[in-house]
Amino acid sequence: MASTDEQFAQAANHWDLETLYTDLASVKGKRLTPVEKLHLRGLLCGYSPAEIAERLGKNTKGVETDLCATIYKYVKSLVDKCNEKIENWRNIAEWLDDAGYKAQIRSSANKFPFVNCLPENSVVNITNITCENNQITIDACLKITVPLPSELSIEKLDIQDNNNN
Incomplete structure (x- = not known):
């Protein structure tokens, strides 16, 4: 089985995970656990809590409970939405995207x-x-702009005007 760092690793392609981990740790008061990071990456990859549980071979209710007690709470605090209800697990990625945690294409x-x-x-x-x-x-x-070779001219291209036929 893959290590917890390898699972849902594609989240790093689209999200600034290091900054997000650091900011969530400051909200929590200590570093995120490997499981918290894993569940967060699963959400950021677009998986529902049930899909995360299935992929990890865990109990769905257990993953949902963990998310409610940890990641959901930390994210709500981080993005200043403490008084808002999470209507759907997708709210987490939307809120983090709005807060600027989506990785920017640098060049x-x-x-x-x-x-x-x-x-x-x-x-x-x-x-x-x-x-x-x-x-x-x-x-x-x-x-794409491609220059014509100097020895080639428009007259030599033998382009016919179909409108004159």
Whole structure:
């Protein structure tokens, strides 16, 4: 079985876990336990408490109870929502996203190595990134400008105007 650090590790691709762990530890008054970190990563990966329990081979009610007594309480305090009721486990990720804990793409060239292979003056605009059910979707607008070789001219391309036929 994978260690607790390896389980739900994909959360680190989308969330600033170290800052989040540190901030939640300050709310708690001591470091998060490995189990608390594990459950938090499961939520941030989009798994419900029941799915987390199933993946970890645990009792669903036990995971739900643990979350209510720990992570939910810490997050509510961290994001100043102590008086709000958690309507759904998804509230946790939404609140943390709103509070700025989602990892920012620092440099598209570093995160997307294909950018370095594009011709000069090419532009890649990442318009949206979503992560849902263990799938990441990246919407991008790609503009590639390629100069014509100097010996090639428009007249030599033999492009016919279909409107004149």
